[in-house]
Amino acid sequence: MLKVENLHVSYGHIEVLKGISFTVEMGEIVALIGGNGAGKTTTLATVSGLLRPASGKIFWKGEVIHTTAVETIVAAGIAHCPEGRRIFPGLTVRENLLTGTASRSYKKSEVEDDLALVFELFPRLKERIKQGGWSLSGGEQQMLAIGRALMSRPNLLMLDEPSLGLAPIVIEQVFDKIVELNRRTGLGVLLVEQNSAMALEIAARAFVLETGTITLSGPSATLADDPRVREAYLGG
Ligand code: ATP
Numbered sequence: 001m002l003k004v005e006n007l008h009v010s011y012g013h014i015e016v017l018k019g020i021s022f023t024v025e026m027g028e029i030v031a032l033i034g035g036n037g038a039g040k041t042t043t044l045a046t047v048s049g050l051l052r053p054a055s056g057k058i059f060w061k062g063e064v065i066h067t068t069a070v071e072t073i074v075a076a077g078i079a080h081c082p083e084g085r086r087i088f089p090g091l092t093v094r095e096n097l098l099t100g101t102a103s104r105s106y107k108k109s110e111v112e113d114d115l116a117l118v119f120e121l122f123p124r125l126k127e128r129i130k131q132g133g134w135s136l137s138g139g140e141q142q143m144l145a146i147g148r149a150l151m152s153r154p155n156l157l158m159l160d161e162p163s164l165g166l167a168p169i170v171i172e173q174v175f176d177k178i179v180e181l182n183r184r185t186g187l188g189v190l191l192v193e194q195n196s197a198m199a200l201e202i203a204a205r206a207f208v209l210e211t212g213t214i215t216l217s218g219p220s221a222t223l224a225d226d227p228r229v230r231e232a233y234l235g236g
Helices: 039-045 071-077 095-100 108-121 123-127 138-150 169-185 196-202 220-225 227-233
Strands: 002-011 014-024 029-033 055-060 078-081 156-160 188-194 205-210 213-219
Touching: 002 039, 002 205, 014 039, 014 123, 014 156, 014 213, 029 039, 029 169, 029 196, 039 156, 039 188, 055 138, 055 220, 078 138, 078 196, 095 138, 095 205, 108 123, 138 156, 138 169, 138 213, 156 213, 169 188, 196 220, 196 227, 205 220, 213 220, 220 227
Parallel strands: 029 188, 029 205, 078 156, 156 188
Antiparallel strands: 002 014, 002 055, 205 213
């Protein structure tokens, strides 16, 4: 479904992605793990069209998208939940969710159906529907960021560090929701995480990114047993 081919991305003269290739198949959860500054956020930003590659190709459902406008990429089915959630603190929960529909024109009834699905998945958001985004806990904000991404009816959800700044119990709740969402709707997930243990637990396959190069890849269970991964990312 998503195919990234020999992708090179630079900030000015500094090359941050040095020819990475990977795929995400329909309905699959794939994790991209790696340390600080490895290029994970850059990878997601390039797939979603916020950054343009110096060279390489990105295909989505067989079509080239690395030259496509951001809103067209969203409308084609790729949703990006950025690092730090970036919800709108001054808007209510409902208003935040509605910003996720901006990429295409929906009938009112379709929007209501999508809201109903989000509230079914995240009942806490329904309870807080009229509250300002600022008043939500970190975990609720993460749920809201995911809910907002779902409003564009994606086939692929890209999540950048959903565990960031959350307590362990809340991280578990967020990850349970990601799995539930994947199982119930068949949504593909590209998960960027520094919490490698959790990411490997829910992903079918994973890639290790080190200073702009994919150094290891394979089924998550195999990677979780790999001494290099255990040493560098799973605390030995
Ligand atoms: P983190 O988890 O810390 O965000 P990451 O793996 O997501 O790490 P990126 O954010 O993609 O890494 O950053 C990769 C490299 O690119 C880092 O060395 C970073 O300092 C650099 N970088 C990121 N954004 C910019 C920018 N706008 N201008 C210049 N350099 C940047």
